[in-house]
Amino acid sequence: MSEAFEAYIAELKTLDLDELQSFYGELAMEELTAVLQRFYQEAGSYHQRLVNAIEIQNVLEIIRVSHSLKSMAALTGAQQYSALCLWIERFMRQDELDDLMELATYLPALWQQLEHAIQQNLRSVGTPH
Amino acid sequence: MNLKVLFLDDDSYVLHAYQRMLRGAPYQLYFAQDKQQALDILQSTAIDLLLVDYCMPEQNGLEFCAAREFWQPSVRCYLVTGLDNQTLFATACDKGLIDGTLAKPLRKDTLLDFLQCQQQQLLTNQGDAAL
Numbered sequence: 001m002s003e004a005f006e007a008y009i010a011e012l013k014t015l016d017l018d019e020l021q022s023f024y025g026e027l028a029m030e031e032l033t034a035v036l037q038r039f040y041q042e043a044g045s046y047h048q049r050l051v052n053a054i055e056i057q058n059v060l061e062i063i064r065v066s067h068s069l070k071s072m073a074a075l076t077g078a079q080q081y082s083a084l085c086l087w088i089e090r091f092m093r094q095d096e097l098d099d100l101m102e103l104a105t106y107l108p109a110l111w112q113q114l115e116h117a118i119q120q121n122l123r124s125v126g127t128p129h
Numbered sequence: 130m131n132l133k134v135l136f137l138d139d140d141s142y143v144l145h146a147y148q149r150m151l152r153g154a155p156y157q158l159y160f161a162q163d164k165q166q167a168l169d170i171l172q173s174t175a176i177d178l179l180l181v182d183y184c185m186p187e188q189n190g191l192e193f194c195a196a197r198e199f200w201q202p203s204v205r206c207y208l209v210t211g212l213d214n215q216t217l218f219a220t221a222c223d224k225g226l227i228d229g230t231l232a233k234p235l236r237k238d239t240l241l242d243f244l245q246c247q248q249q250q251l252l253t254n255q256g257d258a259a260l
Contacts, residue, residue, distance in 0.1 A: 023237065071140070071233055075142075
């Protein structure tokens, strides 16, 4: 299962700003920064909720939060993280807890990579006041 | 007359995205993050179009639309969803709970095209009613 997931995300980007622009239309640099900052704040708290829900195996919360994160991440061009949430949601809906627990091991690393990519982008364009 | 559109989604990030995508577009936009906010707007404003998220914590989008008989009957309801459950949504359309679905996440150009069609339809209906 891990191999299948890794193969699935191999061609996907951590953060694809072209993808983000294709959802929002052309954004000025300061708008792009505002979108990334908002995503970072909101998705960060959802990410923590997902980690907590997996820890206590709260099925409904896992489905709900992974579903929301999947869309939020897709809308932002966070392709790998969105794919992970898609898989987590799918396994949870199919009640495949073992696969879910295996997938959950990818959460910290993929979130960290995304966090790093966002911060790098914010640094390169400068943060608006 | 500008189309009045209400977006209902429990994720504020998604609502802000719609708001940003539609900045400057010739529509009157309303945003609700929960069922009560949406009902208040539906009862106080002549909304033409409701775009409602399917997966929400209090009740899902279809359950919300099940009460559409209590709003203005002319409100057109579309479910915005990332789920692939065509049978469920087709049945909901057949029962008159919703008028259709839109795939989530929505892109700006898709949203603008859709709203333009809806605006056109509204004008056509108003023209027909005036005859």
